[in-house]
Amino acid sequence: MIQDISPQSAQRNAEKGLLLCICVAVVILLFAAFLRFHHLGTQSLWYDEGNSYVQSIRTFTEIADNAARDIHPPGYYWLLATWRLLTGESEFALRSLSAFASILTVALTFAVGRRLFGGVGGLIAAAFTALNTFSIYYAQEARMYALLSLWGTASLYTLIRLLDQPTRGNVIALGLLNAAGLWTQYAFPFFMIAQGVITITSLPNPLSLPKTASLTARRLVRLLAFAAANILAIALFAAWLPTALNQITTWTQLRDVAPLSESLPMLLRWLAFGITADTIAPAIVIVLLLFGLRYRRGDSRRAFVVPIASTVVPVGVFLALGLFREANLKFLLPAQVGMALWLARGIVGVAGLQNLTPRPPLHFVERRDAQRLNRLSTWRGDLGVRLIPSLAAVAACAWMIVTLGNGIAPLYDDSRYQRPDYRAVAAAIASDARADDAIILDAPNQAEVFGYYYAGDLPLYPLPAGLGGDDAATRAEVERIIAAHRRAFVVFYGETERDPQRIVETTLDAGAFELGDTWYGDVRLARYVMPAPLDFVHEFDTAFGTSILLDRYALNGRDPDDEFSIRAAPGDVLQARLEWRALAPLTPRYKVFLQLLDANGVLIAQRDSEPGGGLALTTTWTPDELVIDNHALLVPADAPSGIYTLIMGLYDINEPTARLPYSIGRDTMGDALTLARVAVS
Numbered sequence: 001m002i003q004d005i006s007p008q009s010a011q012r013n014a015e016k017g018l019l020l021c022i023c024v025a026v027v028i029l030l031f032a033a034f035l036r037f038h039h040l041g042t043q044s045l046w047y048d049e050g051n052s053y054v055q056s057i058r059t060f061t062e063i064a065d066n067a068a069r070d071i072h073p074p075g076y077y078w079l080l081a082t083w084r085l086l087t088g089e090s091e092f093a094l095r096s097l098s099a100f101a102s103i104l105t106v107a108l109t110f111a112v113g114r115r116l117f118g119g120v121g122g123l124i125a126a127a128f129t130a131l132n133t134f135s136i137y138y139a140q141e142a143r144m145y146a147l148l149s150l151w152g153t154a155s156l157y158t159l160i161r162l163l164d165q166p167t168r169g170n171v172i173a174l175g176l177l178n179a180a181g182l183w184t185q186y187a188f189p190f191f192m193i194a195q196g197v198i199t200i201t202s203l204p205n206p207l208s209l210p211k212t213a214s215l216t217a218r219r220l221v222r223l224l225a226f227a228a229a230n231i232l233a234i235a236l237f238a239a240w241l242p243t244a245l246n247q248i249t250t251w252t253q254l255r256d257v258a259p260l261s262e263s264l265p266m267l268l269r270w271l272a273f274g275i276t277a278d279t280i281a282p283a284i285v286i287v288l289l290l291f292g293l294r295y296r297r298g299d300s301r302r303a304f305v306v307p308i309a310s311t312v313v314p315v316g317v318f319l320a321l322g323l324f325r326e327a328n329l330k331f332l333l334p335a336q337v338g339m340a341l342w343l344a345r346g347i348v349g350v351a352g353l354q355n356l357t358p359r360p361p362l363h364f365v366e367r368r369d370a371q372r373l374n375r376l377s378t379w380r381g382d383l384g385v386r387l388i389p390s391l392a393a394v395a396a397c398a399w400m401i402v403t404l405g406n407g408i409a410p411l412y413d414d415s416r417y418q419r420p421d422y423r424a425v426a427a428a429i430a431s432d433a434r435a436d437d438a439i440i441l442d443a444p445n446q447a448e449v450f451g452y453y454y455a456g457d458l459p460l461y462p463l464p465a466g467l468g469g470d471d472a473a474t475r476a477e478v479e480r481i482i483a484a485h486r487r488a489f490v491v492f493y494g495e496t497e498r499d500p501q502r503i504v505e506t507t508l509d510a511g512a513f514e515l516g517d518t519w520y521g522d523v524r525l526a527r528y529v530m531p532a533p534l535d536f537v538h539e540f541d542t543a544f545g546t547s548i549l550l551d552r553y554a555l556n557g558r559d560p561d562d563e564f565s566i567r568a569a570p571g572d573v574l575q576a577r578l579e580w581r582a583l584a585p586l587t588p589r590y591k592v593f594l595q596l597l598d599a600n601g602v603l604i605a606q607r608d609s610e611p612g613g614g615l616a617l618t619t620t621w622t623p624d625e626l627v628i629d630n631h632a633l634l635v636p637a638d639a640p641s642g643i644y645t646l647i648m649g650l651y652d653i654n655e656p657t658a659r660l661p662y663s664i665g666r667d668t669m670g671d672a673l674t675l676a677r678v679a680v681s
Contacts, residue, residue: 021119025110025126032106032130036099036139039412041092044423046521047493049142050449053094056080068243071251075183076144091142098146102139105146106130108153109337113344115160116303121348124397128340131404133274133411134329135336141419144184145330151181152191152334156310159195159226160302163202166225175232182237186248187318187331192230194313194338199226201309202302263324267315270329271339276407276417284396288346307345310338343400351393420493420521422446426453428518428525429489433458436486440478442505443468443498446491458489468498478507482530488512492524502615509613513575513632516607526613529573529632532556536566542673544650545660547586548618551626552579555646555676565677566646571637574646576675578629580611582621589653590618590660594633596678597645604644607633610653635680644678 045053051070055063055077063081067074080097087093109129114122129135138145155177162170178195181188203219234241269277272285295304314335318324323331411417429439437458441447444462451460461481464474481488488508495502508514508528517526534554542550556575559565568574576594589610596605610617611629621627633646649672650660659671 017119021114021123024123025107028110028123028126028130029103029107032126033099033103035130035136035408036102037096040095040099040140041090043091043140043419044421045091045094045142045449045452046419046422047446047449049094049419050422050452051445052077052080052142053089053452054448056084056089056094068247071247072144072185073183073240073244075180076147076185079147080142094142095140098141098143099139101146101150102135105135105150105153105337108150108157109340112153112157112160112306112337113341115157116300116306116341117345117348121344124347125337125340125344127401128272128343128404129337131274131401131408132272132336132340133276133404133407133417134270134333135274136408136411137275137417138330138333143330145333148181148185148188148331149333149337151177151184151188152310153337155181155191155195156306156337159198160306162225162229163199163222163302166222171225171229172232174226174229175236178230178233179236182233182244183240185331186244187314190314190317190331191310191334192233193317194309195226195230197309197313198302198305199223202305260319263319266326267324267329267332271311271315271332271336272343273404274407274411276410276414277403280403284399285343288343288350288396288400290346291349292342292346294349303345307338307342311335311342314338347393347397347400350396351390415521418521420523422449422520422523423453424520425491425523425525426450429454429458430456432527433489434487438481438485438488440481440488440490440504440508442490442492443494445498446493450491459485463504464499468500471501471503474499474503475507478504479511482508482511486530488528488530490526490528492526493522505613506615509615509630510628513573513630514609514613515573515632515634529575532575534575534577536676538675540664542662542664543583544662547582547584548590548650548660549581549583550578550662550673551581553577553675559679562677562679565643565679567679567681568635570635570639570680572635574633574635574678576631576633576646576648578611578631578648580621580627580629581625582618582623582627584623586618586621588618590650591653591656592629592631592648592650594631594646594648595672596633596635597647599643601645604639605633605636607631635678639680641681642679644680646675646678647672648675649673 055066055074058066058077058081060074060078060081063077064074067077080094083097084094087096106126106129110122110126112122113125116122117125135146135149138149155174158170158174158177162174178188178192181191199222203222237244265282266278268282268285269280272282273280292307314332318328318332433456439450439454439458439460441450441460441462442464444464444466447460447462454460461477463477464470465477468474490504490508492505495504499505508526512528512530515527515529517524519525534556536555536558537552538554539552544550554577555566557566557568557572559567566574574594574596578592591608591610593606593608595603598604609631611627613630616627616629631648649662652658652660661668661671662673663669
């Protein structure tokens with residue numbers, strides 16, 4: 001028996017469906033909020049976030065002046081400065097602006113998807129954005145990229161509204177949102193270009209429809225509305241436009257362009273799954289994207305164009321400009337929303353939930369209406385055919401969600417995705433600081449994030465000065481620091497850009513003694529001691545293996561009463577200057593070990609490093625050229641008084657247990673050369 005469905009009943013069912021859709025969307029938003037606020041303040045601020053913090057404590061005029069010397073417009077910094085006044089300046093507070101922006105982006109993704117594909121499509125797209133670790137990572141960073149994604153998604157939603165209703169309000173809204181995007185990041189024009197493609201391609205095609213005055217007028221009105229919105233956006237950005245053009249045209253691109261075989265797979269993984277998806281084979285994603293490309297007669301042109309253009313156009317412009325490198329992929333964060341919409345369209349297309357064209361509900365008003373009875377019968381007959389693709393779509397959607405979910409835990413726990421730990425660096429320095437120490441920051445912009453954590457009194461030397469380039473001045477400043485201090489803590493990060501010739505490190509390695517180094521994520525903290533008088537000198541030819549000669553070595557702390565001994569106290573630093581010479585080109589990379597043994601031969605201190613602090617690799621030695629190699633070893637602070645032995649040797653970096661034998665004259669002596677006895681007291 002066929003049940004009549006009245007208009008009132010259909011309306012109630014539609015309202016229930018909408019309510020259910022909104023409830024699910026709220027759950028997705030709450031989960032997105034949890035993921036973005038989870039451990040939000042746990043990690044240290046890093047290099048770029050330190051710049052955001054320092055910008056946020058300046059006046060609006062100072063922010064603009066400093067942004068003019070950087071490669072970002074000041075819009076995000078102005079907003080962050082206001083946000084900081086309301087929330088504070090903890091790591092959590094500074095990052096919460098990005099977290100809220102990302103949550104709003106998820107909400108807008110649902111709104112765009114629902115408008116294009118219906119409620120189910122909107123929920124799928126929102127879920128894919130909520131779970132994507134590309135989105136989550138930048139939602140937890142005090143930088144402008146989550147805000148860039150928000151403006152990109154909001155402008156996409158507003159563009160769709162404008163194309164439906166080219167009213168003055170929609171024109172102004174799109175103009176304001178595009179202006180906000182321009183003031184936030186210089187990559188936003190990529191997405192404005194995508195808007196233009198969407199506008200042109202989603203309008204009715206006059207070649208496929210009867211050409212009428214009404215059709216021409218509708219196209220013209222929408223094109224003029226879109227043009228007016230962008231004229232408004234550019235007018236609102238005009239004051240900064242000369243600065244922007246100067247920055248974009250003069251900023252140096254430091255990396256070669258990657259081949260498409262490398263760039264496209266990474267882009268596909270990041271946009272579909274996130275930054276933790278390096279090992280995922282995106283076969284199912286490609287299938288879904290292909291289904292998203294399917295266009296059938298009667299489909300909504302806009303529902304077809306928007307996801308594809310908002311993904312492909314920005315990515316194409318990005319690649320065409322030669323911008324691909326991993327550090328630049330954050331410029332494409334709004335394209336992640338486009339990818340989520342595209343995948344959602346593919347899943348909806350597989351399921352056959354709808355034809356991507358809104359259709360009015362089917363009401364059975366009269367039981368004996370033959371046409372509607374026929375349509376119901378046809379629908380029942382198609383149920384079995386529809387079931388298989390629907391199940392396939394559900395399975396694909398479930399696989400996507402599970403895969404996205406599996407990538408979330410590594411984002412919080414895996415060291416590969418942790419930011420450099422400047423908090424720990426500052427704490428390590430503060431715990432070991434002495435009166436005559438110094439701190440060198442290489443590169444200099446680390447001063448901003450380092451100053452957020454370090455409150456000590458040691459003099460701070462950001463080097464090289466400015467953007468670098470004056471190597472002679474940098475070398476002279478490092479030599480002055482060596483002469484003026486007893487020890488130096490050196491924080492290395494980004495030196496390949498600011499100090500590409502490694503002047504700071506090579507000058508320190510030549511004039512001081514590296515005591516050790518520790519990595520804190522991508523940041524390396526090295527400790528140097530300045531040279532003491534090297535008054536314990538031995539000159540004799542000692543061969544290691546068949547191709548390496550130790551001409552001479554010198555130590556500090558010579559015992560005036562014993563020519564074979566040196567003196568040290570617990571906590572002192574033993575300094576050794578080794579002078580090497582290669583007898584032939586060397587293929588292996590060798591490490592030097594320096595060890596302190598007690599009277600029973602038990603190891604109490606050791607330091608291993610490649611020559612020259614890792615900058616004078618044995619594979620680079622030229623035969624017969626003298627190589628000066630400084631090493632340092634800390635005597636443990638709890639070392640009891642007694643006589644110790646200082647030994648050294650070489651081993652292949654790939655075979656740490658295989659030491660090179662050494663010989664004096666024709667006699668092979670062993671695999672560890674005794675440098676001196678050490679009297680500790």
